[in-house]
Amino acid sequence: MKVSILMAVFNRKAKTLACLKSCYEQIESMKPDGRYVFSIYMTDDASTDGTSEAVSGQYPDVHIIRGNGSLYWNRGMCAAWNEAAKEDPDFYIWLNDDTVLRPGAFSVLLENSAYLKHKAIVAGTAVDSNGRYSYGGRTTYGKIIPPDPVIPVVCDVFNGNLVLVPRAVYEVLGTMDPFYSHSFGDLDYGVRASKAGVTSVVAPGVLAECDRNPGLPRWRNAAFPLRERFRALSDPKGRPLKEQFVYDMRLVNVFMATAHLVSLLLKVLFPKREK
Numbered sequence: 305m306k307v308s309i310l311m312a313v314f315n316r317k318a319k320t321l322a323c324l325k326s327c328y329e330q331i332e333s334m335k336p337d338g339r340y341v342f343s344i345y346m347t348d349d350a351s352t353d354g355t356s357e358a359v360s361g362q363y364p365d366v367h368i369i370r371g372n373g374s375l376y377w378n379r380g381m382c383a384a385w386n387e388a389a390k391e392d393p394d395f396y397i398w399l400n401d402d403t404v405l406r407p408g409a410f411s412v413l414l415e416n417s418a419y420l421k422h423k424a425i426v427a428g429t430a431v432d433s434n435g436r437y438s439y440g441g442r443t444t445y446g447k448i449i450p451p452d453p454v455i456p457v458v459c460d461v462f463n464g465n466l467v468l469v470p471r472a473v474y475e476v477l478g479t480m481d482p483f484y485s486h487s488f489g490d491l492d493y494g495v496r497a498s499k500a501g502v503t504s505v506v507a508p509g510v511l512a513e514c515d516r517n518p519g520l521p522r523w524r525n526a527a528f529p530l531r532e533r534f535r536a537l538s539d540p541k542g543r544p545l546k547e548q549f550v551y552d553m554r555l556v557n558v559f560m561a562t563a564h565l566v567s568l569l570l571k572v573l574f575p576k577r578e579k
Contacts, residue, residue, distance in 0.1 A: 305339060305395065308388035311346040312380030313401045317355040324363055326405040334411060345388040347371050347380035376540045378480055378489030381464070385479040396474060398467040398490070402514055403430060405466070409511035413468040416456050416507050424503040425473055427459060428466035428511035438516045439463035441506035444555065449506050456505035460498065464490030466512050476500050485540035488551045495554050519578060526575040533572045543568055
């Protein structure tokens with residue numbers, strides 16, 4: 305069976321290479337089994353730090369899709385996904401380039417997919433350098449769901465750090481929604497899955513390591529002037545209001561989406577000071 309690994313990268317050469325190293329260790333460990341053939345599709349959104357050159361030098365079989373610097377994470381993932389889909393693989397695995405896989409991660413995802421008859425989305429859990437849960441499956445309102453040691457646990461939405469999507473799910477949902485630029489696409493995929501009757505689960509155990517982004521976001525940080533906070537809020541890596549509104553409307557309803565927009569604007573107007 306064919307497995308396509310999807311990545312979107314930008315100017316994180318060292319992290320990208322560390323992620324790929326852990327990825328290839330997984331692939332090598334699974335070769336004796338002989339059931340799976342892996343390929344990697346990576347969108348480089350116009351990195352200037354030599355990421356593509358370094359990847360091509362160390363891992364020449366990675367399929368690199370070149371972005372123009374305006375794709376960001378979500379649309380970069382869509383570009384990689386569209387390219388991978390031409391080969392009609394049996395599975396797609398989303399993998400963030402700041403995520404380092406633990407041994408056996410791919411095996412756990414694929415085994416649990418088989419347990420669920422390859423009809424469910426399977427999300428992996430990551431911990432930070434202090435051992436705290438950082439990314440994985442979540443409740444509707446964002447609380448991370450601790451993985452069970454043995455069995456998969458149902459979740460509502462999930463972060464896109466490490467996620468397996470079987471072909472049957474792709475045939476229902478397609479790729480992430482390219483309406484979103486950077487954030488929201490992974491969480492939105494879980495919302496769309498639920499509405500389409502597709503189950504999403506958290507795989508057993510901790511499968512990866514990934515630190516969360518440190519500190520207050522600029523749009524909430526009193527160290528920056530009001531104009532700069534509003535600019536940061538509208539940036540693709542902030543909380544673009546139109547994208548936030550559409551996501552919240554899909555997740556809950558128009559009233560909650562409106563209330564959330566008001567709360568975001570209040571946080572910009574009345575920011576916090578970083579401790």
